[in-house]
Amino acid sequence: MNMFRFAVCAFALGFLAPAWAINKCIDDKGKVSFQDAPCIGQGEKIEVRPAMKGAAPAQPSPSTSQEGAFGPSWQRKNQLQSQGIPQARAAIERNQRECAATPQEGVAQSGPLRRSLSSGSQFAQEQSANAAKDKAACDARIQELREQLKSLEGELSKL
Template identity: 60%
Template sequence: MNPVRYALWLVVLGCMSPAWAVYKCTDATGKVSFQDAPCPGQGQKIEVRPGTRGATPVQAPGSVAAEGAFGATWQRKNYLQTKGIPQARAAVERSQRECAATGEVAAHAGPLRRGNLPAGNQPVQDMAAKAAEAKAACDARTQSLREQLQDLEKELAGL
C-alpha cells in the first residue's frame, strides 16, 4: 500500500466514533435478547462506550482478601519470629549480664587503699548508695525490656 492509502485509512478510522449501538429487544413472550440491528418489534437502543478507567477495580486497602500471600500480616509475623522476638530476648539477657557485671565491680572493690579510693574521698556509705541506685535503675531497665518482649510475644500469638 502506498502512503496515500495509509493516510486515507487513518482519516476514516479517526472519524469513526468509539461507541457502538446495541439494541435490547423483547419478543411477545417477554424474552430479552441483545443484537446489533434494530428490533423488529419492541426494543430499546443502548449506547456502549469503552471504559475510560482501568479495567480492574481497586480494592480497599487493609482487606484480608486483597492482602495476598505475602501481605502485611505475613510480613509482620515473619519479622517477629525471625528478628523481633529473638532480638528482644537478647536485649533482656544482655541487660541482665550488665546488671550482674555492675554488681560484681562494686563487690570486688576490696578494702580501701590508696589506689582504689574514690575521687574526692567519698565515704563508703555514699558508694553503697550509688551502687544501690545503679542496681535499681538496671533492674528497672531489665523489667522494661521484659515487658516489651511479652508485648511482642502477645502480638505474635494474635497473628
C-alpha cells in the same frame, strides 16, 4: 543509581492514563491532516481520551480478610519471628550481663581502702548509695525489656 531512577520513572509514566492533544489541520488546498504539533494555518485542537470506561485501575477492596499469601499480617508475623522477638531476648540477656559486670555494694567494703576508712565514712556511704541506685536502674531496665518482649509475643500470638 541514575539508570535505576530513569527506569522507574519511565515505567511509572507508562501507567498514566493516556490523554493526547491532536491538532486537526486544514491546508490551503483543503486537505485535512492530523498532527501533534500546532497548526500553521486553519485547524482545531482535539482532545483524545480512551474509549473504555474501565481504563482507570481498579481500586482494591477494603476487605482485609483476603490479603493474599504474603500480605501485611504475614510480613509482620515473619518480622516478629525472625527479628523482633530474638532481638528483644538478646537485649534482655545483654542488659543482664552488663548489670552483672558492674561493681556491687561489696566492692567498696573490701580491700586496703576499706581498712583505712572508718565504718561510717562518707565514701563508703556514697559507694553504697551508688551501687543501690545502679542496681535499681538495672532492674527497671530489665523489667521494661521484659514487658516489651511480652507485648511482642502477645502480638505474635494474635497473628
